[in-house]
Amino acid sequence: MPRNLIDITDLSVAEIDELIATAEDIIAHPAKYQDACAHKQLATLFFEPSTRTRLSFESAMLALGGSTLGFSEASSSSTAKGETVGDTIHTVSCYADIIAMRHPKEGAPFAAAQYSEVPIINAGDGGHNHPTQTLTDLLTIHREKGQLDDFTIGFCGDLKFGRTVHSLVTALSRQTGIRFVFISPEELKMPDHIKENVLAKRGLAYEETASLEDAMPALDVLYMTRVQKERFFNEADYIRLKDTYVLDPEKLVPAKSDLCILHPLPRVNEITVAVDKDPRACYWKQVKNGKFIRMALIMKLLDIRV
Amino acid sequence: MNIDSIQNGVVLDHIQAGKSMDIYRYLRLEELDCSVAIIKNVRSARMGKKDIIKIDSPLEVDLDVLGYIDPNITVNIIRDGVRIEKKHLELPQRLVNIIHCKNPRCITVAEPQLDAIFLLNDAEKHTYRCAYCDTEKNRTF
Numbered sequence: 001m002p003r004n005l006i007d008i009t010d011l012s013v014a015e016i017d018e019l020i021a022t023a024e025d026i027i028a029h030p031a032k033y034q035d036a037c038a039h040k041q042l043a044t045l046f047f048e049p050s051t052r053t054r055l056s057f058e059s060a061m062l063a064l065g066g067s068t069l070g071f072s073e074a075s076s077s078s079t080a081k082g083e084t085v086g087d088t089i090h091t092v093s094c095y096a097d098i099i100a101m102r103h104p105k106e107g108a109p110f111a112a113a114q115y116s117e118v119p120i121i122n123a124g125d126g127g128h129n130h131p132t133q134t135l136t137d138l139l140t141i142h143r144e145k146g147q148l149d150d151f152t153i154g155f156c157g158d159l160k161f162g163r164t165v166h167s168l169v170t171a172l173s174r175q176t177g178i179r180f181v182f183i184s185p186e187e188l189k190m191p192d193h194i195k196e197n198v199l200a201k202r203g204l205a206y207e208e209t210a211s212l213e214d215a216m217p218a219l220d221v222l223y224m225t226r227v228q229k230e231r232f233f234n235e236a237d238y239i240r241l242k243d244t245y246v247l248d249p250e251k252l253v254p255a256k257s258d259l260c261i262l263h264p265l266p267r268v269n270e271i272t273v274a275v276d277k278d279p280r281a282c283y284w285k286q287v288k289n290g291k292f293i294r295m296a297l298i299m300k301l302l303d304i305r306v
Numbered sequence: 307m308n309i310d311s312i313q314n315g316v317v318l319d320h321i322q323a324g325k326s327m328d329i330y331r332y333l334r335l336e337e338l339d340c341s342v343a344i345i346k347n348v349r350s351a352r353m354g355k356k357d358i359i360k361i362d363s364p365l366e367v368d369l370d371v372l373g374y375i376d377p378n379i380t381v382n383i384i385r386d387g388v389r390i391e392k393k394h395l396e397l398p399q400r401l402v403n404i405i406h407c408k409n410p411r412c413i414t415v416a417e418p419q420l421d422a423i424f425l426l427n428d429a430e431k432h433t434y435r436c437a438y439c440d441t442e443k444n445r446t447f
Contacts, residue, residue, distance in 0.1 A: 084417050105413040107438020111420050126411045130440055193440050197427065 002119040003301050006109050006130040008167045011173050014236050015300070016138060023289070030063070036299055038306050039068035039144035043064050044070035045088070046123070047079060047103040052265055052287055053123050053132065056102045057077040060294035069096065069179035076281035093117045098133075098302055110166035119301040127161035127228070135265050135297060136290040141221060143258045143289065144282055150177035153216050156245050157183075157270060159190040164264040165225060166191070170198050170234070180206040181215045186246050187237065188227070217254045222247075224263045224270055248272040262286055311360070315340070316367055317382040317389075318359040323347055323388060325376060332371050332404075338363060364372035370398040374405070391426065399426045401434060412439040 004010065011019070026033050042061040046054050049072070061189045070092075079088060085103065088111040092099055099116060101109055102123040109122035126129040142148055153172065155165050159182055169190070172178045180199065182190045189208065199206055209215055216222075227242045229235075246269060247261070262269055263283040275281050299306070309357075309377035319330060335342050340363035350356040364385070372379050373395040383391040391415045392399050401424040414420045414436070432445040 084419065086414065086417075086420070100421070102413075103413070105416050106409065106411045106440075107436065108413040110438045111417070113411050125413075126439075128411075192376065193442055197440075 002011070002111075002114045002117065003303075004116075004120045004122075005131050005301065006113055006122045007129050008062060008134045008171045010025065010131070013299065014063065016135070016171070019135060019293060019296045019300060020139050020142050023292040024045065024143075025297050026292045033295065033299075033306055035065040035118055036304055037061060037064035037302065039273050040064075040097045040288075040302060041095070042066055042068045042070075042298065043092045043099045044068060044123075045092060045101040046070070046072045047074040047098060047101070047108070048124070050072060050124070052101055053102065054100075054288040055292055057123065057132075058180060059300075060291050063291065064295055064298060066097075066298075072242055073278040077091065082274075085111050086254060089115045089120070089238075098298060108224050117305045120197060121297065121301065124163060126164050128249055130163040130165050130264070131167050132290070132297065133164045134171050135260060135293040136286055137164070137223070137264070138171060139289045139293045140262060140286045141260065142280055143219065143285070145220065148172070148175050151220035152179040152181065152218050153221040153223060154181040154183055154212075154219040155190075155223045155225070156177075156212055156215075156247075157229045158241075159184040159225070160188040162225045163229055165262070166194055167255075168223065169194055173198050173202050173204055178204070179218075181219065181246070182206060182208045182210075183210070183212050183215050187241060188244075212247070212251065213254075216251065217256070218296055221260045221262060222255070224261065224267075226263075226268055227271055243269065245270055246272065249278065252278060255280070310366045310382055312341075312362045314364045314383050314389050315360065317361070317367055317371070317384060318348070318367070319356070319380045320353065320384060321357035321359065321379055322376055323353070323355035323357055326359055329359060329375055329379075331370065332375060333368065335359070335361065349363060361408070368402060369390055369393065369395060373398045397426055397429055399431065400424070403435065407436040407441055407443070409436065409439050409441040412436060414438055414440060430438060 044057050058206050063070050065207050085108050093116045098119045100121040100123045103125050106126040106128035108125050113120045159165050259280045261281045332357045343360040345358040346354045370440040377397050382389050403422050406422045424434040425437050427433045427435040433442050435442050
């Protein structure tokens with residue numbers, strides 16, 4: 001059976017530490033890895049649009065000396081003809097050594113893994129999980145804070161459908177000394193399955209608030225999210241909620257001087273462009289880190305060591 | 307009521323009173339050609355009232371289905387008029403194609419040919435979660 005990454009908990013804490021260490025080594029010594037995946041092929045199957053995730057996967061594989069193939073929207077694949085996920089994956093696993101897939105339906109990568117003969121990486125499944133974004137977030141926090149323990153993190157915005165939020169909360173729940181603050185409107189609160197199955201089961205406390213201003217002074221890390229139009233069945237609800245939180249320089253006045261501001265991107269207007277100049281804005285570093293941690297992950301799942 | 311009134315078959319005992327018809331449907335007992343007796347509201351020292359189903363055929367009962375519906379049910383296997391085995395059930399760790407996910411965003415709703423897989427989430431609360439999308443489902447019996 002190939003090794004897959006469907007959910008962040010498919011990796012142990014020790015394995016995540018190992019991936020972060022590899023990514024740090026790739027950043028320090030990129031030439032050492034330039035032929036690590038020579039003659040290997042990565043298929044990027046994106047049934048839903050993406051800029052960063054797809055390009056970072058492709059960039060990662062190219063930087064490892066491998067090559068890529070795939071599609072960037074469902075309409076250019078046989079899905080448009082009614083092909084099932086299983087049949088698509090069965091086909092692609094005949095051509096590629098490893099598959100990164102994004103799909104609008106929750107659990108599609110889990111379904112894919114049942115049909116694949118090569119490793120499957122979940123590159124986002126609906127509002128459910130996005131484990132490689134989580135690895136990116138963890139690498140960024142590690143690089144900015146020097147560790148993954150003992151800090152207060154605030155998650156702000158769409159916590160109901162925010163797949164990156166669910167995966168990151170799950171990953172951090174396995175660390176020690178993490179204080180969670182969930183900042184959202186009532187309609188977009190953190191789902192019960194995260195609060196009960198992830199946090200409560202481990203005896204971890206969390207705070208819920210609707211006020212970003214109230215939460216700001218205590219935060220070491222602020223994880224902003226976009227209210228995602230594509231997750232709403234009712235457009236009126238989206239319009240009502242989309243501008244609930246807008247982070248601007250004024251709101252950052254009471255924040256800590258070493259606050260680390262993260263965002264999985266793309267943003268719409270939840271972080272104003274003026275914040276980009278603030279040294280606490282780390283979301284562009286996050287984008288860059290995404291490539292390095294994906295390089296480390298591809299090597300691990302292909303069992304390639306340098 | 308004695309359980310040895312059938313010669314070769316299965317007796318499902320300690321069914322919660324009023325639930326026998328649910329079990330009849332879930333086990334698709336209407337498809338059997340043999341005698342099936344549903345006995346409702348039998349007096350029980352332990353339960354007050356209970357239902358019993360007697361199936362006059364040595365069929366393989368899906369214990370996962372029964373365990374999910376009611377883990378307190380006991381399954382008695384009868385051979386030559388004698389009970390040869392009494393099975394106690396428990397909530398199964400994994401359910402395959404017994405219950406289905408209702409989350410409209412779940413891949414199993416879009417592609418119903420996929421096996422519907424649920425994993426036991428909390429034995430005390432009798433909750434399961436969809437293996438694909440993590441949506442929780444309470445036991446609905």
